[in-house]
Amino acid sequence: MPTGLIVKALSGYYYVLPDDSGRVESVQCRARGIFKLKGISPLVGDRVEFELTENGEGTVDEIFPRTSELVRPPVANVELVVLVFSVDEPALNRQLLDKFLVHTESAGLETLICLTKHDLRQGAGQAVSEEEAEAGEHLELDQVIRLYERLGYPVLVTSAKEGIGVEAVRERLAGRISVFAGQSGVGKSSLLNAMIPGLGLETNAISMKLGRGKHTTRHVELICLPTGGFVADTPGFSSLDFLHVDAEGLSSCFREFAPYSEGCRFRGCLHLHEPGCKVQEAKESGAIDALRYEHYLQFLGEIREKKRRY
Template sequence: MPMGLIVKALSGYYYVMPDAAEDSNPIQCRARGIFKKRGISPLVGDRVRFSLTENGEGTVDEILPRSSELVRPPVANVDLVVLVFSIDEPQLNLPLLDKFLVHTESAGLDAHICLTKQDLAAGNPEVQDVEAGVHMSLTDVIRLYESIGYSVSLTSAKEEIGVDVVLDRLAGCISVFAGQSGVGKSSLLNAMVPGLSLETNQISMKLGRGKHTTRHVELIRLNNGGIVADTPGFSSLDFLQVDAEGLGSCFREFAEYAQQCRFRGCLHQHEPGCKVQEAKENGDIAASRYEHYLHFLSEIKDKKRRY
């Protein structure tokens, strides 16, 4: 039975690229009914076994074990998440960036932060974080996330700045582009892959965000052996798989302090002897990151009460 990779899912069809013929067109397949009975859905990025039907299409018969799985965007077997956020139009949203990082950490995946539209940034612009009540320069934002352990790149698809840096980071792995609509994910991919011509759209100045030019998840092959999943943009995420006790472990810089807390299962909120709170007071943990943690913790608790 032939094997392949699901490169696109659309309207109940799964488009499988056979292992034996990567230069050919993907085969349009339906999934066997048994998957629905078992509550399983094939995902873009799945390695599958499939069979051909008489009409030239195919049927997905078996989904091979996954190394990773993301709920939103729905994609499997990803090695790296590229979080694409624009410096301006729309403005850099640090609470949303941290929320994406929580989801990435909870899935056990590494993240690369890609800041786009550098051509719109004059000098060293200020980034406002209304939720945390903090203002930082763009340089300080980059230093913060690099100090935590994330790689950060500045790019401009329009002026072809930093595109090669991101390409090198994606070499030889399956990665997923995620972020708000209108931040330039498709423009960046167009700059990476000559002739790709993904649809792009201007940011809505009235709404402060872009239109969803990407409407489904699709894998795009790079010329360096990498594969990228382009995904629909979105502006919010729900904490579906992160609980209150596990949230702190999704903030990398908390780790060395959390293990010194007086109480096991410390939520780093009001507990006496909490070393995470102490580190925040001493400036060893950024105020913005800690405030976002508290906001997310409240969001998770509220959701738990509702259900």
């Protein structure tokens, strides 16, 4: 049977790009009922075995083992997650960025932070949201970049409008399955259009009243890159649920905690108000960024509240 890669899922159909290099168009397939009985759903990014039917369509017969699986966005076999955030319009939301980072860390995926719309910030002020400004957190854009780079996250600053950083992003994605993720209106589709000439993804200006964009991407689809590999443009969203992260495991998703948590007095320390907590001491001394620690506490509260509800 032929094999291939699911590059799009839409309305119960799975579009499989055959491994046969002689065919460039995907095959529209249905999944066999056995998957539903087993509680399994094919995902974009799955490598599959399929069978062609008489009408030119096909059926997915087997899903090969996955190397990774994301719940939201639902993509399999991702090697790199590109977290796309704008430096302005909408303002950089560090809480949401840190929440995305928790998810990529928990999934064990390599992460690239991409800051878009640099043309809007040239000579401008602080890279913070209104909420962060009210909390007294005032960091310049270069300080934000240095903070995350010190944590080990590569950061690229781009402008699709001016072509800044576009080639650097393209090089990072070459030969891999990557996914673009981030809230609406940050310019994911604009950046992809700049990376792939003739792509023509729909884009929308953000709502100045709401400070966020409309959802221009409505389904997950893998886009073939000229440099080889695939990238998924995913529906924008502004919130994430902690589906697979528990309270005890959350601190391991904050890389900067690791050197200090080993010295905590109690095993399983949650770094709240336990005596002898080295993470709290590091925060007080400035070794751990205060806003990152505050986000940790917020996420911990969300996880505990969800556990109480269920």
